[in-house]
Amino acid sequence: MTAKNNADPEDSPLGVLDDAASVDTAGIGILGGTAQVRVTLPAEEDDDLADDGVVDGEVGIDLIVDDLTLPAAPKPVLDAPRLDEVIDAVVVEEPVVEDSVPEDSVPAAEPAADLVAEEEEEAAARFLAKAGADRAEVPAAKPARAPQAPVQKETTMPEADDKPVASAHARPAPRTDVTLTAKRLGELGESARESADLLTSDRLLDPHRVAKPEPEGGWSHLLYTLSGRRLNIGDGRRARERKELTARIAAPLAGGARFVPVLSRKGGVGKTTVTALLGMALADAREDRVIAVDANPDRGTLADRVQRAQHGKSVRDLVRIRDDVRGFHDISAIVARDATRLDVLASDADPRVAEAFSDDDYRDVADVAAHYYSLVLTDTGTGIVHSVMSATLDLADQIVIVSGLSVDEARLASETLTWLESNGYAQQARDAIVVLNQSTPGTPLVRLGELQAHFASRARSVVRVPYDPQIAAGGTIVFANLLPETRKAARELAALLVEGLRAKAA
Known part of the structure; x- marks a missing residue:
């Protein structure tokens, strides 16, 4: 608390107390992270403030409330998907490795504006009550600190797009760069289902790695025999016609x-x-x-x-x-x-x-x-x-x-x-x-x-x-x-x- 003698109380931008017998708040303001309260006290001739070296005139008191710096708003937490919504298939397209947000690192949200104003008014009222009891005796002391507003453990995020808000203790949010695709078995059309008879040799086996059967036909079989079964040019013309028939x-x-x-x-x-x-x-x-x-x-x-x-x-x-x-x-x-x-x-x-x-x-x-x-x-x-x-x-x-x-x-x-x-x-x-x-x-x-x-x-x-x-x-x-x-x-x-x-x- 700081006492200040004002020569002209009416010129004070913070106001003057109307009655010497009571102490009222002349003005309250919050500058950045500091709450400041100024109080003006009238001077009386028979007051013993002079004994303490206080000059004549009005006394101005500045109330400094520190440590009211408000925490930054937390980052939005994405809604975690329900486990039963991911049923059959999850397709991940080029995932990027990214650390998930730990539970303890989610900051608390800023207290509501009404709660801050109420705490400031209570601090100023307690100070003025003490000042009225002393009447005019204001000892020099360190600036009083307003009580710290309690920090809520669990806060809620502002609603967006009418979606439910996740708490600070919610499960870690999934990575936003992962594309999830899920379908239930009942949602798969009949055209997408394949039966076992579609797993044929022509479909599954590489024709370049499958050994051809022994060729039929005069020249084809002769070349196949002379090459030690390494050169297979296929069946001859007559053999192909017979197989087609x-x-x-x-x-x-x-x-x-x-x-x-x-x-x-x-x-x-x-x-x-x-x-x-x-x-x-x-x-x-x-x-x-x-x-x-x-x-x-x-x-x-x-x-x-x-x-x-x-x-x-x-x-x-x-x-x-x-x-x-x-x-x-x-x-x-x-x-x-x-x-x-x-x-x-x-x-x-x-x-x-x-x-x-x-x-x-x-x-x-x-x-x-x-x-x-x-x-x-x-x-x-x-x-x-x-x-x-x-x-x-x-x-x-x-x-x-x-x-x-x-x-x-x-x-x-x-x-x-x-x-x-x-x-x-x-x-x-x-x-x-x-x-x-x-x-x-x-x-x-x-x-x-x-x-x-x-x-x-x-x-x-x-x-x-x-x-x-x-x-x-x-x-x-x-x-x-x-x-x-x-x-x-x-x-x-x-x-x-x-x-x-x-x-x-x-």
Whole structure:
């Protein structure tokens, strides 16, 4: 406290006490970090202030309150993310190493303005009360200090964007330079999920580090052998064509069994032979089951064209046990299987049987075969007006028509297409495959170009099967022993058939 004698109390900028008997605060001000209070006391003649060396006049007292420096506002503390909001995946993009803010280093916030003003008024009132008790005796003393405002341990930050304010004891805030991406499993779309069948060798293995298979072809294999199996230039042209043709035949067929009848209006053109060749080419390249049914009402020869066990079973036996079939083992006891895995159901060969194979018999056989086979080929026999033909055409998914390389044989084959178009099978006729089978050696007398052009205008595809001495002999056909041209023609026929069936299913 500092006493000051003012010559003119009215000129004092801090004010003058109105009554000598009371002591009031003339003025209170805060300068920077110091609270200053000035008090003016009137002088009395009978006062004993003179004994203490106080000059006449008014006495001014300055109250200095130190240590009111207010702490700086703390830095904003980011809201810590909830743990359950980060569920499945956290993607961190180029994190920057930065020390997290320790809990003890968070400074306390500045006290509210009302609290500071209230503390200043209490300090000034206590001082003035003591000054009034002494009346005019003001001893020289050190400047009094105002009581320090208590520092709150936990303060709150100003609200921003209507978000909750974190306390000083909250968890350390995460780094602001980290990008977090989280998705729950339920939020992932079905298009983003992958099944196990997508983990294929072509996708996962590096083709440059995978050893190529041994090449096929004359020069390719010779170069591979001479280089000590180090130089592999791949398959030759013929090997590539053969593998591509195999892939066409082996293409999957969705849905149930497909029925393919092979028919002609004239005997001796090679209908049974074409049925056997087509079945062998399909069974040799495909993984599913293929069966050829001899539905000739009379004595058929399809079973004689394939290697089979001499068990004497026929379609008549399958018709007899159709209600007792419980699995494929019941079927395998009746059919014959050759080296290509083609199953053949022979016709009834007993000459003492008076009843021919009928329409109902064929439907019973077809119903059982559809449960265990993907492709059912049918050798319909000679003619198209017998009793089995109606059921055969009703179930047909694709038709194969066989023609010989003579004028009358070609004309009868073309009339077969006309009959189909006139009897409600126009679409099957347009989608049919015509096979030009050469059963005699040498150059045919007819012009093959003109014959192919005629059938190409009426059917979807035309295939020519060349002469083969093994087939002409009339014995058992071994597919691996056929001429390369014959095997290629049979495989081309099988590929066209599968492509036609897939096109209809699309």
